[in-house]
Amino acid sequence: GENVEQHPSTLSVQEGDSAVIKCTYSDSASNYFPWYKQELGKRPQLIIDIRSNVGEKKDQRIAVTLNKTAKHFSLHITETQPEDSAVYFCAASRFSGGYNKLIFGAGTRLAVHP
Amino acid sequence: DVKVTQSSRYLVKRTGEKVFLECVQDMDHENMFWYRQDPGLGLRLIYFSYDVKMKEKGDIPEGYSVSREKKERFSLILESASTNQTSMYLCASNLPRGTEAFFGQGTRLTVV
Secondary structure (H helix, E strand, C coil), X not given: CCCEEEECCEEEEECCCCEEEEEEECXXXXXXXXXXXXXXXXXXXXXXXXXXXXXXXXXXXXEEEEECCCCEEEEEECCCCHHHCEEEEEEEEEEECCEEEEEECCCEEEEEEC | CCCEEXXXXXXXXXXXXXXXXXXXXXXXXXXXXXXXXXXXXXXXXXXXXXXXXXXXXXXXXXXXXXXXXECCEEEEEECCCCHHXXXXXXXXXXXXXXXCCEECCCEEXXXX
C-alpha cells in the first residue's frame, strides 16, 4: 500500500539555524503534499502544502520543495525560533474525484535551543 | 471557525468492552479519517470514509470498525477493546480535492 517515510525522527538546532526535514512517498500517483505542525498537547495544524504541478513553495520562513521523479519532498525552516519547536508531519495523498486518502509520515521532533 | 469535535478527551475502558469514539464536523466535508497516534509511529490511518456509508481500510484496521450514517458524523468502534489499543485517537476531515485536513482535539484511550 501507500507509504510515506520521514527523516530524521528527531532534530536539534540552535536558534537562528536552518532545519530540513525530508520525506519520500511510494505512490507515484500522489499529487498533494501537506506539512503539519503539532505542538505539545495540541492537534496537528497545516503549515504549508504543495501540489504536484509545483516544484517549490515558500511562505515567510518556511518552504517546501518537491521532486516528483525521485518521489521525495522536503520542508525547510530558516532562522529557526524557539516557538518552532514541535513535531512536524509530512503527508501525501492522491485526490481523484471524491477520493482523497491522506497518509502521514512518522513525524520529526524539532527542538530549537535558544 | 471550522470545527472537528471528538466526543471525549479522555476515556478509560476495560479489556473486552465495546468502545465507541465519536467525531462530528461542521464543515460539510466529504472525507473523514480516523488516525491512531503513538510515539515514534506518527499518525497511522485506521479507516477512511469518502462519503456517507462509504469506507475504506487504512493501514491498521484490525480490531476496529467504523460507521458513517450521516455526513457530519464518523464513529470508530473497538469491537472488543484490548490493552494494545491504548493510544491517542485523532479524527480529521477535509474536502475531496486535496485540501487542508482539520483535526479534532484527540481522544486518549486507556484500556485496562
